[in-house]
Amino acid sequence: MKIVHLTYPVKENILSSKVVLALGFFDGVHLGHQKLIKRAKEIADQKNLPLVVMTFDRHPKEVYEDKKNFKYLETLEEKADKMSELGVDYLAVMPFTKEFSQIGAQDFVDNVIVKLNADTIVAGFDYTYGPKKIANMDRLPDYAKGRFDIVVMPKQIFAGKKIGSTEIRQAIKDGDMELAYELMGHHYVMSGIIGHGKRNGHKLGFPTANLIWADHKVIPKIGVYATKTEIDGKWYDSMTSVGYNVTIGQEKKIYIESNLFNFDEDVYGKPMKIKWYKYTRGEIKFANLDELKKQLEKDQEEIKAYFAE
Structure with missing residues (x-):
C-alpha cells in the first residue's frame, strides 16, 4: 500500500485509471470502518479498479470546534498498517486546514472526488463534506451529477450501541479494554x-x-x-x-x-x-x-x- 499526501485543490489524479474511493476519517479503523472498507474492496475487485481510502491529517473537530487537545485512537502510521491489512491500495491524506474547512460542497465534489478519478464513492450514512444541512450523503447525488456511483453504508450497531470512535475513546479512558476490543475488532x-x-x-x-x-x-x-x-x-x-x-x-x-x-x-x-x-x-x-x-x-x-x- 502507498500513502499519498494530497493538496487542495487536487491537481492531478493519483492514477490514470478510475478508482473506488472510500471516504471517512477512520480513527481506530473499527468494525464499522472495516465493514465499509471491505464493501469498497469488493466493488473495487468486481470492477478491477484500485481501492483508494481518503482521510485527513487531523480530525475536523480540531478545526471546526477549535479542539486543541483532541485525542486519537491511532497515529497515521497505525492507521496505515490497518488499511494495508484490509487490502487498500492507496491511503490518500488531505491536510484539514481552516481554508479547506470553508470550501463548499460542490467544490469538494469537483476538486477532490472528481479529480481523484472516482468511479464509485463508498461512505458512511453520516459522512459530511461541509455544513451538515447541505453537504450530507442525501445531497451527494445532486453534486455528483451522474459522474460517479454512490454507495452509502448504514449505521453499524453493537449490543444496541453505535459503533463509533467516540464510544471507543470513552471505553479506553474508562479502562474497559474488552468493550474497546469488541467495538474495534482488534x-x-x-x-x-x-x-x-x-x-x-x-x-x-x-x-x-x-x-x-x-x-x-x-x-x-x-x-x-x-x-x-x-x-x-x-x-x-x-x-x-x-x-x-x-x-x-x-x-x-x-x-x-x-x-x-x-x-x-x-x-x-x-x-x-x-x-x-x-x-x-x-x-x-x-x-x-x-x-x-x-x-x-x-x-x-x-x-x-x-x-x-
Whole structure:
C-alpha cells in the first residue's frame, strides 16, 4: 500500500485509471470502518479498479470546534498498517486546514472526488463534506451529477450501541479494554519508542520498558493492565502500568511502563508496541517498596493466568 499526501485543490489524479474511493476519517479503523472498507474492496475487485481510502491529517473537530487537545485512537502510521491489512491500495491524506474547512460542497465534489478519478464513492450514512444541512450523503447525488456511483453504508450497531470512535475513546479512558476490543475488532495499540525510566522496576526485579508515545493518543485509565508488548518483531505477554509512580513520589507525569515476561534485554531507543487486553487493578500507594514488590508478584501471577486461559 502507498500513502499519498494530497493538496487542495487536487491537481492531478493519483492514477490514470478510475478508482473506488472510500471516504471517512477512520480513527481506530473499527468494525464499522472495516465493514465499509471491505464493501469498497469488493466493488473495487468486481470492477478491477484500485481501492483508494481518503482521510485527513487531523480530525475536523480540531478545526471546526477549535479542539486543541483532541485525542486519537491511532497515529497515521497505525492507521496505515490497518488499511494495508484490509487490502487498500492507496491511503490518500488531505491536510484539514481552516481554508479547506470553508470550501463548499460542490467544490469538494469537483476538486477532490472528481479529480481523484472516482468511479464509485463508498461512505458512511453520516459522512459530511461541509455544513451538515447541505453537504450530507442525501445531497451527494445532486453534486455528483451522474459522474460517479454512490454507495452509502448504514449505521453499524453493537449490543444496541453505535459503533463509533467516540464510544471507543470513552471505553479506553474508562479502562474497559474488552468493550474497546469488541467495538474495534482488534486490541487497542499504542506505539512509540522505549525511553529511559527511573529504573525503579529494575531494582525490584521487575524491569520495565518505558513507552514514549505520541502525545495526542488516548491514554487508558490509570492502573495496571494485562497486555502484549512487541519489541524487535516479537510479541511478549506483559503487564503494563499507567500511572504517576505514587509510591516513589513522582506525581507530575504519567508513565506507561511494560514489564515483559521472560525478557530482560537492554532495548532503549527501540520501537515498541503495546496491545491492551484487560484492566486488572487501579493505582495503589504502598507504604514501602517491599509492599509494592509483593503486589507486582501478585499482578504478574494473575496476568500470566489470564493469558494461560
